[in-house]
Amino acid sequence: MSKLIMFYARECPHCKAMMPHVEKLENEENISFEKLEVWHNEKNADLMRSYRRAIAPKCGGQLRTPTFFNPETSDVLCGEVPYEKLKEWALKQK
């Protein structure tokens, strides 16, 4: 299973809305996300910026939160999406 990252921001409502989906998915499937906060942690912010070329084209040209990212394949899912869509994306990464 590849390492998956969830870039999020502490005060981002879309990230807050996605957290229960992420936790549900982690509990139900053998999946875990490394959750990296980007507005209060410069190291995490720099890491997200370092993936800009992979992330931005798929996220309206920007670094959006939340962004789900597979660093091995550069596959990206961003924004607030239904649980099923997140699950489908995450299972595809296995």
Added chain:
Amino acid sequence: MKKFWRCFICSDIHYGVKPPEVCPTCLAKNAYVEVSSREAVKIMGAGGTTLTREEFRRAILAFAEKNEFEVNPDKAKVEMLLDGLFANEQNHGLKYCPCRLASGDLAEDLKLVCPCHFLIHETYKNKKDGECWCGLFVRRKK
């Protein structure tokens, strides 16, 4: 290219491609002379104004009042976003959008300062229930 201009009478500062013909503060005509950004920052710094959370809240309410959108009636969401905006100002110098990460290129990142130009964003434009990316502003229900 945008430049800084200073009113020779009241030291109003304007940042733009050309100066206003009439100074909006002292109403003098043809009063603006170009200054460097260093001078402009010094003059603006002399004002020493601050903007508290309550003042910012009033500012965005007044901004929305004259427009087709309103501040989201969801109070908890607004408070969370204000937490983020003020934390970003504290830590990064400007009230950057809590739902986007700044790139490090200031000219580009000015597009992420709240309120951003959300009228053109996919989450707002031509949408009946349009909102800014984060949902701080929502299209006013008729």
